[in-house]
Amino acid sequence: MAAESSSADGPTSQSPIARLRNRLEGPNTIGNSRQFWAGLALAVVALIAFPILGGGTGNQFSLFLVLGLLGLSLSLVWGYAGILSFGQTVFFGVGAYTFGIVSINFPTPGGITGAVLAGTLAGAVMAALLGYFMFYGGVRDVYVTIITLVSTLVVLTFMAQTAGSEWTIGEAPLGGFNGMPGMPLLNLGVEGIFTFQFVFNDLELFLPLVGPFVVDPFYYLSLGLLLVAYLGLRVLVNTDFGRVLVAIREDEDRTQMFGYDVKRTKLVAFTLGGGLAGLSGVLYAARNVYIDPSVFELYFATLPVVWISVGGRKSLLGAVAATIAVEYLRLNIGGEMALVAVGALLLVSILVLPGGVVPWINDRGLPWLKDESIPWIKAKMGRVPESEATES
């Protein structure tokens, strides 16, 4: 059922690019025009060139990209499936801790690669467990929000008391509030064939015209993964499955009366979101070579909700953009003032732009974000405008 793209009853496409666009585009995503893709390509090129052109090694910025995955996970779960979850950081933290435990016990490149997968999977499994009991237990709406919120506090309380030596899994001490030190560096691959260390491995490179420069490979790893996740989710939300998610968000009972297994669909979306949050946590722990229970704190649990509210919860692009922007702002302000600034931002966005910034810009019709907003673009693109039908 989910395999077919939104092109199912649109015009039949010919070229591979048109087919690809048919999969990536649809009413469930913002940015369905050549201008948008050109703009996105430009942004990606700029991000790739950023360390080369003297923006540093990209090390600090990679944190924002990693958190972008966490933002995307909430956009899928809340923005598309309508499940307001404060628990994304639980899956994030579980992913991070699982990565730590597995990689400390198997500190070879193969083991560390396995730890990345294990951490991602752990996030998904945790979400599947929590989701199963909630959705099949008949928990809905705001009660899901409350349970996910409480779950982060439960995990925080649990992790805080794991300082003793009895809380050691294999070689890996959980460490309570002191956190889990001693993780190996993120060295991926298979021994004897190919391995590469992605952190603390600044590469000194040279380009003609530019000269020598230093880059952090982890920056490019996180950029690549974020891009893949963004495009992958765009495809997902524009499939039949994506449309059912939106239908559930809009009206759960109605969708069930169209024959859809709403509980299972929500569980699938929640699990996918958990896996994505888990991957984000893995990268977070790998980047810092450290993890502690502060990721389960209330403050951190609310941040994804702030990002998504500001950027626009129904927009994957908004999720990524706002995560990067808000985190950049937050880390540059720092300290208590950052809390005030983030709180103010949330209030202002809810009061002034309840739909979020990116959908607002899209509705105003920035030409490169919105299709056919300017007649000459419509003519040049030669596509049949989707909204030509008469308004009632």
Add this chain to the structure above:
Amino acid sequence: MSESSDPESLGPNVRQTAAEMATGDRTDTLLQTEELVKTFGGFTATDSVDFAVDEGELRCLIGPNGAGKSTLLKLITGTLKPTDGKVYYDGHDITDLEPNERVDRGISMKFQVPSVYGDLTVRENARLPIQQFADGDRRRRLVQESIDAAGLSGYEDVEASTLSHGQQQQLEISMAASLEPDLLLLDEPVAGLSVDEREKIADRVTSLNEEEGIAFIVIEHDTDFVGKIADKVTVLDEGDVFREGSIEEIESDPAVKRIYLGEEGDDETGADR
């Protein structure tokens, strides 16, 4: 829905046999409730209701506000679980089935308040039920047929929230009917509609019933509308079946007038529980 996987089951024609049944003897019971009880706290919404609908029948359900009409419908769809009693459909006990499982068996419903998906376009709305069982060209054709049947050709790419109330009702009936059900439940399909729009809905329901043999249970306060479409009318009062019969019998029954037409007959806007 059972034919849905069969590529040859192409919309309207599949109900041929059921349609024949509708014109012949109505001996086959499609739906039956047995002593159906639903209580909310200390309040009894339906009190031991025995209610049956035959294949291809068009039944209207009337009664004062609070009589338990919407509750009965929700018990049939599975949105509510009964406190006691059973629901049988096509000879099977479906009391413990989830709503979507009942849809798979052939029960479909249009809600009281038109609940099309406002954020989605007309085409996406129409596609949602159909995408479960049809792909490619067949899907495209069924979606277009569904939109045309709602009288919404030309509005395919309009967001459903911008449609008029009557258009939303038509779209939702199309969506519910596109599941090719054997039993279609309509909760106040003409509430708040103009006379002209009521006519259109009446024609639509009658043709779905007569041409495709779909059995209906229609909750409606408007007795003109009921008189136009109903094979048989059931009056609910205080959570139980009060009278059953033709519209003429019901309209001329003094007891019905007393509990319903006389006292609250003009109230067509009140929400049911």
